[in-house]
Amino acid sequence: MQGLEDLYREIILDHYKNPRNSGTLEVPPAHQADGYNPLCGDEISIYVNYDGERITDIKNSGQGCSISRSSASLMTNAVKGKTIAEARETIKTFKRLLLLDEEGEKSEPVEIDLRKLGELAALQGVSKFPARIKCATLAWNTFTQIVDELDLQIDGAND
Amino acid sequence: MQGLEDLYREIILDHYKNPRNSGTLEVPPAHQADGYNPLCGDEISIYVNYDGERITDIKNSGQGCSISRSSASLMTNAVKGKTIAEARETIKTFKRLLLLDEEGEKSEPVEIDLRKLGELAALQGVSKFPARIKCATLAWNTFTQIVDELDLQIDGAND
Amino acid sequence: MTEVLIDNHIDVAKVRSDFPIFANNPGLHYLDSGASSQRPSMVLEAMENYYRFHHANVHRGVYRLAEEATELYESARERIGRFIGATHPGRETIFSKNSTEALNLVANSLGRGFLRQGDKVVITKMEHHANIVPWQMLAQYIGIQVEFIDVDDEGELIIDDLERIVDGAKVVSLTLTSNVLGTVTPFTGIAQVAKAAGAIVVGDASQFVPHRQIDVKSIGADLIAFTGHKMFGPTGIGVLWGRSELLDQMPPFLGGGDMISDVRLDGFVANELPYKFEAGTPPIAEAIGLGAAVDYMNSIGMDAIESHDREISRLAYEKVKGAFGDEIKIFGPSDPSKRSGCLSFELEGVHPHDVAQVLDQNLVNVRAGHHCAKPLMRHLGVAATARASFHIYNDEADVDALVDALKETRNFFI
């Protein structure tokens, strides 16, 4: 069995107790997506302002456990200011960190440069707690919905 | 385990090979009821002519195993010429012989006078073969439908 | 460590020795029987014995193995039917795969045979999803109206106004014990009023049957559902009991083998009870296992089981409340004598998921989540609770372990 410290790193507890980017944005102009974790009842809403090039602002609100809330906080920090392509790259790296493939299924470990990840690296321990993976991915999957939506709009605009 | 002779008594094989009262009667005036054994696909039709007092004629037709066909043959022999009350008495005795209560559920043995039963007694061995009880009772349960119907008519007529 | 639960009713140490999971997981404090109980070895042995000596498909075989299998299967039905007080155990006891399927059977069959657009079905806000979603599906497909009996701050149903609520209802369906609050509902009283209003009364006894003697004849229900795995039986089996007069009128639900008496190209004729509602090869080994579970419960005694349930529910409430006071919110009746089976709570400042995680490190197993009762959760104003739930193998040592682990949790997060 894994120790609690593997799961509840300092950074996680800090983001849990002092959440970043919490709140809502006005929709529209902001894009909103909602996510549920049917297993535990956790709920999240993600709001994104996008200027056609970058994610200029991002907020989240919801209810959840320390893992799910801190993951949302870490995620919003990680993608704020990024382009869609960069955000997708971050999502991909995060999934690898949790030993998930792009579909979110369990996969073999892939080498990742933890230093490049910054604070996100704190979520690595979650991979050892299968029941908590869904907590950590909730915010990310919800954010992915918005990214997909923005991609569609961009495609549409280019048509 | 029980020997085959317990089940397939001479009388049973005789009634199977030389069925009595087989055929149909014209409906109306005859009363008809059909029965299925959903477990094995056996089918039976019973036809009864009733003169207001007695069962003046009874016939049966259908498909079935030696137990089901011989039981039909024995049953028609046993109730032909009887009043409704007498026929009910015979049905009751037959059920007891197979260790069934009036609902057709398994019950404790009750003393019965085998000599009074005549040929019907040959069906006693069936009680030791649970899977075959439904074969033996098919004709009887189908006949009971007609008896019930006649009883209703009598009640109706007396109103 | 702590004094042992004074309980003359049940010899918990002996009971624990009947359940192999405890010998195989030393130190385990299993407090999740509300989700699924453990199995005594007699239940496992009954199923093993069946598979190793007697297995064949039931009902249609003329040979000895098939007769033995049928006899074991039907005898389990009889014993389970008698255990709940059925008038005709052999006809009224229908095997399903779990409570959920039993309740879906009820909703679908009534939906096909009895309910029309606009008809009112009354349930409660404390129902498990198994007794909500099937009715919502009927609302979607045939347009029935689902109405909810409300819940007060004590976790009790608000029934002052019951006549009005059930007025005109075609069906009233409710739980006998809440799987979240531990509330035992005044089922019989509600059933009387509902019947007087002409409704069919359905009871979800999933959490009741494992702890309390039920007598289906006298509680006023027309239909009762429960589930094997919460009462020491295997997974893969549930039971629907119904009054045979009603079951006889209800159209079948699943179609296939065994539930028919004839099939032609242009239609089928349904079989008699109970087979009409058992399509396909039934859960044979599972029924035999549940029969053994019921024998086991009888051998312990339903009186003793109920007394134990009352005592440990009270003890858990008092010890946890005593240790944490206002730092903890316990859902459900504050009168511990009204509680059965479980203790749902919220430790201030710590999410239930995190509570369960830290408890697990201390080998204390509790469930965290919405417990398949999201409408109730929203009513309580929470997304999730932590829930400790009990059975006859739990004692005061388990409660103490819970309290100790909760203290550690608090220290970790706050």
Add this chain to the structure above:
Amino acid sequence: MTEVLIDNHIDVAKVRSDFPIFANNPGLHYLDSGASSQRPSMVLEAMENYYRFHHANVHRGVYRLAEEATELYESARERIGRFIGATHPGRETIFSKNSTEALNLVANSLGRGFLRQGDKVVITKMEHHANIVPWQMLAQYIGIQVEFIDVDDEGELIIDDLERIVDGAKVVSLTLTSNVLGTVTPFTGIAQVAKAAGAIVVGDASQFVPHRQIDVKSIGADLIAFTGHKMFGPTGIGVLWGRSELLDQMPPFLGGGDMISDVRLDGFVANELPYKFEAGTPPIAEAIGLGAAVDYMNSIGMDAIESHDREISRLAYEKVKGAFGDEIKIFGPSDPSKRSGCLSFELEGVHPHDVAQVLDQNLVNVRAGHHCAKPLMRHLGVAATARASFHIYNDEADVDALVDALKETRNFFI
């Protein structure tokens, strides 16, 4: 007594030693695997191990036991899905209680989401009731039209005119192997024509999967049902496989816990695959047992299992036909190489029920009846047949015992 089946594929003696039923019933000639197979001890041990060491309810628990149970359950799903060649084993493999429920799920879900009054559904005259009655219920409730592909004297489907038959059909649902005739249907060919006509194609693989390798990706089906207890698994479990694109569009069938992602007072949101179709506590131990059964089949090798099936089907046909000639009527293909799994027959002048009874006295277990295929029986002009069915633990000695016992039957009755 007789020469032993020359079969390089399977060491039958070794296989029999894996199945406790044979040691516990000396002399048994079990020829009813078409109704239900026996279980090897590895399957029983997998379930025992689960109950004794790891049981808890799946999916919702944060603690170790619940994680272990979930891992065992989901790993069984993965292995079963891979065994049938699913592209997404973890999403497309849905557990039901048996084939029958899987087919009812299909009919009901399509009935809710895809079919309207007057829509045509094509099945065949050789279907098991499980693939007839659910459609007849839809005919009753929403007014679909059920049409039947006919069967010829060789027990084969008449498909000369297939384009016309499936023209405009919304669903074409048929068996891969007849449980009465032993016919292996030209499923893939039919599926192609049906797909070209725009139909959803459903396969009942209940009798196919136990004997033949299936690759759901390549056979042209959208949905495939099969059942655990015929393939060495426990009772109480079946499988529905479906293309995930289709399953994603299909509305849920049973409502309750696990199949939702949210429930509010006024409605619910369905969960993702596969949970959307798994309401309530699933058959956890049964899935684990079926996972072990699939491992067992892999360890024997599906090639060897198929070769054995072909060989024993041929041998039984030839020996029985050889011994009784015109005194026996064997149903299904007269080309033994076209047969799989079973031999249905009528011994002239003796009712199948009586045949089975005398055979049982000789410890030869066969089934007698309509085999849940009454429309086919009427087509064959019989009320019942006797059916001997085979699996990997049967060999030539079983066939010889069948022939000897049939001789005794004839002498007794004629």
